[in-house]
Amino acid sequence: MAKITFMGAGSTVFARNVLGDCMCSPALCDSEIALYDIDRKRLEDSEIILNAINKNVNEGRARIKTYLGVENRKDALRNATFVVDAIQVGGYDPCTITDFGDSEEIRSSQTIADTLGIGGIMRGLRTIPVLEGFARDMEEVCPDALFLNYTNPMGILSGYMQRYTDVKTVGLCHSVQVCSEKLLEKLDMKDKLEGRVETIAGINHMAWLLDIKDKDGNDLYPEIRRRAAEMNAAQKHDDMVRFEYIKHLGYYCTESSEHNAEYNPFFIKSKYPELIEKFNIPLDEYPRRCIEQIKGWEEERNSILKDGKITHDRSKEYASYIMEAVVTNQPYKIGGNVINNGSIENLPADACVEVPCLVDGTGVNPCRVGRLPVQLAAMNMSNINVQLLTIEAAATKKKEYIYQAAMMDPHTGAELSIDDIVKMCDELIDAHGDYMKMYK
Secondary structure (H helix, E strand, O other), X not given: OOEEEEEOOOOHHHHHHHHHHHHOOOOOOXXXXXXXXXXXXXXHHHHXXXXXXXXXXXXXXXXXXXXXXXHHHHHHHOOOOEEEEOOOOOHHHHXXXXXXXXXXXXXXXXXXXXOOHHHHHHHHHHHHHHHHHXXXXXXXXXXXXXXXXXXXXXXXXXXXXXXXXXXXXXXXXXXXXXXXHHHHHHOOOHXXXXXXXXXXXXXXXXXXXXXXXXXXXXXXXXXXXXXXXXXXXXXXXXXHHHHHHXXXXXXXXXXXXXXXXXXXXXXXXXXXXXXXXXXXXXXOHHHHHHHHHHHHHHHHHHHHHHHOOOOOOXXXXXXHHHHHHHHHOOOEEEEEEEEOOXXXXXXXXXXXXXXXXXXXXXXXXXXXXXXXXXXXXXXXXXXXXXXXXHHHHHHHOOHHHHHHHHHHOHHHXXXXXXHHHHHHHHHHHHHOHHHHHHXX
């Protein structure tokens, strides 16, 4: 019987999806589930909801127990088979609010701010010390557990865990498994979905649909390129940045346009403010989304807690399928975030890359991809540089690496002077207070 520990169980909707999926798996339905969080109220909510799912779809077979606070963290982790990480250090309020800031220099450069840019750097720096604590506990009480990281910034956090701890770690995202499906639906090519074959590789939130063929082996890219160009020329829509990638780079990217708008120096530019409208870029999107999600969750929570009528259908999240493959030794293919070590030949060995992986009883086994087209590798490197410097800052606690990470950020470096970048970093470190005290 497996033990599944969920770190950040107060992330109720996500915990429900991942753990509900596990309850829908015959190989995992009788697991011991440990819910860990530092927020009592949200932890209690998660417990009520997961108990309802366990009762309604799983005949009560899972054993669910909660663990509140750092003092109980080791007990939550003890003898775990799998550990799922879905934390947000500092939450929306105060830390996300602080990341976006009050000054135009900070705020204008971001849409989501959880992956790259100054927001992604700050989020990574305040989260790594918490993950370091998780890692040391895991090395002591569950050294063989597989750590499934869902927390952003994925490349920074997973890369740190894989390089600086002994914890077996794979980073997981939601984008890879739906990338080509959403693209073909967008371009009215739904008839090509069944039986398609594809290859996706790169880095988290900037992996590339390298090739895609229909069930008969026909290359779909020529038609994709034609239709994407026509759509961008004819109408406003929510994927214009990625379609512009196809036009100029030749390939489609896994993660959304609102994310990718801030990972490069091309679209959010003070000298060209008209580009925001032209490419339909939602500045400050993440704070708005957080507010809507908090409100939506409160309404859903009240409804669930009122009548306990909640069911669950297995989602497309990788976590339960990975656990199932490990427990049963039945192979399963994922797109996972792992240390490169040659999987992609023209990216650094110590970079965290997103590549096809085969999962079975031996764990997560990355596949060799070879070389990316040089322009795609160049785009990835512009992000990897920031990730590696942020990891170095976290490992050494040296401020100069924080400054350098922000300097190398494609958008920040294109918009601000070095002096302004240093000033912005210092202001944000101070504004984050105790969350960033280790870097002062």
